[in-house]
Amino acid sequence: MSDEYRAMMHRSEVAVSVELQTQDMTLNIGPQHPSTHGVLRLVAQVDGERITSVEPVIGYMHRGYEKLAEVRSYAQMTALVNRIDWVSGFASEVPFIVAVEKLMGIEAPERAQWIRLILTELFRISSHMVFTSSYPLELGATTPLFHVLRERERVLELIEGMTGGRFHPNFNRVGGIKPAAGGGKTQKKVSMDIPEGWLDATRATMERVMLSTHQSDTLVTGNELFKARTVGVGVIPGDKAVEYGLSGPNLRASGVAYDLRKHEYHLPYDQVDFDVISAPGGDCYDRYWVRLQEIRESVKIVLQAIDKIPDGPLRAKAPRVLKVPKGQIYVRGENPKGEFGYYLISEGGQKPYRLKIRSTSFSNLSILPWVLKGALVPDLVAVMGSLDFVLGDVDR
C-alpha cells in the first residue's frame, strides 16, 4: 500500500465522518407491531443504530376498569378483573376476592383455598409458557413456539375441565369458589367440585410440562444464537429494579429474591415446599431463565397441592346480595408477572366506592426508557419481550 493511497484513504475518512454529522432520527415503532403483545407505541430517538431515548406511549387499550368498578357490583367485577391480564386471569382474580372477603370478615374454606392455589399455579405455568414460547419467536426462532404451545394447550384443557373457561375462568366467589352451575332447585345440586379424573390428568400433564421445559432447555437455553442475542443485553441492576418498582420474575432476575408467595400470601403457600428462583445477572437471558425455572417450581407446587388437598365445603356462608361494610384495604398477590394489588374502598354499598388497580405490567414497563437508553435498535425487541408485559395489564 503506497503512502499516497494511505493519505487518500485518511482524507476520505475524514470527509465521510464530517459529512455524517447527522441529526438524531425519530423512529416511531407501533402502535401495532407483532412483537409488542398488544398495542404499544414507542417513540425512539435513534442515532444510527443507537437509541438515545425512548418514550412508550400507552393507553391504546385503556378500558377504564377502575371507573367501571364503581358502577358494577362485586359479582360482576369478578368476571371483569380476569380480563385485565388475560394471560393469567385467575391470578388477578384472587387478590380482588380476598380483598372483598377480608372487608366482609369471611374466610374461604380450606378446600377452596387449595383449589385456588392449584389454579393460580396452573395459570402461572400457562403464562410463563407463553413467555418461553413467544420470546424465542421474537428473536427469530419459530420452532420453540409450537413445541411449548402444544403442551400449554394441555394445561388450558385442565383449566377448562375444572372451571369451564380457558382464559377467563370467573371461578372465584366471595367465600370460596364457584359453588354450583345454577341457583335453581335442580342446578343448585350440581357441584363445581373437582371432576372425576381431573387430579390424575393433572399429574400426567405436569409430567408433560416438565418434559416441555427440558425441550426448551434443548432448543433455547443453551443455544448460541439465543445467548448471543440475550446475554448481557438490557442489564437491569437490582437497585434500579427496586427503584422502578419492578416485581416478579423481572425483579428476581436482577438478583433480588423477593416473592410475595413467601412474604405475603393469602393462599396456603406456607404448606408447600418450593424455592424462590433468582438470578444475579439482570439481563434478558436471566429473565428468560428465571421464568423457565419457575415453571418447574410451579409444577412442584401443583404436584404437592393435589396430594394435600383436603375434603370439606367449597364455600363459606356468604350473603346472596353482597354488601361490603365500610372500609378500605390493600391486598396484593403474586401474579405470574409480579405484584398485583387492589386498593379497595367501600362505602357500604353493593359497589366499590373506588378500586385502584396496581397492575404489574405498568410498573414493569416503566423501566423501558431507562434500560433502552444506549441500546441498539435490534436489541429493542429483545429487551421489550424479556420484560413480559401484557398491554391490557398496562392500560387496564
Place this chain on the structure above:
Amino acid sequence: MPAPLNKRSRFAFPGLWKGMWFTLKYLFTPVPTVMYPQEQEIPVPRARGVIALDPEACTVCMLCARECPDWCIYIEGHKEPKAPSKPGGRARTQNELDRFEIDYSLCMYCGICVEVCPFDALYWSPEYEYSTYEVADLIHGKTRLKDWLETVPEPPALEPQGESS
C-alpha cells in the same frame, strides 16, 4: 455487549444441529393438530359454549338481565290471567315470556346469568358452532335458545373425596 461467540461454536453451531435433530425426531411422531372441519374436538361438559334457555321455566323475573355485566340479555313479558287451581278459587295471573334474546356479540361468557337464575331456566351447553356472517344473526331469540337445550350435557362425575363427603 453481547457475549462473543467462541471460535468453535461460531462454525460448529451445536445448537443448530440439536434443533435439527429435535425437528427430525418430531417428524415421525403423530401430529396433535385437529383438522377442524373434518374432525372435531369434543369439549368438556363444563365448557361454556352457548347458553340454553328453557322458556317454560322462565318467569320473567329479570334477574339475569339485571346481573349481566354488559347487559346483553333482552327480556319482555306480559301478565296473563290463569284459571284458579281449585274450582271457585281466586283467579291468578302468570308472567308470560314474549321475548328473550341474548346478544352473543356482546356476551362475555361469564356465566353470571346461569348462576343467578332461581328457576333453572338457563343452562350452559358446550356447543360452539354458531358463528355467522352477519353480526345481527348473533342475537339468539327464544326458539333458537330453546334448541340448544337438548345439547346440554349431564354434569361430570366428581372425585370421590370432596364437598359431598
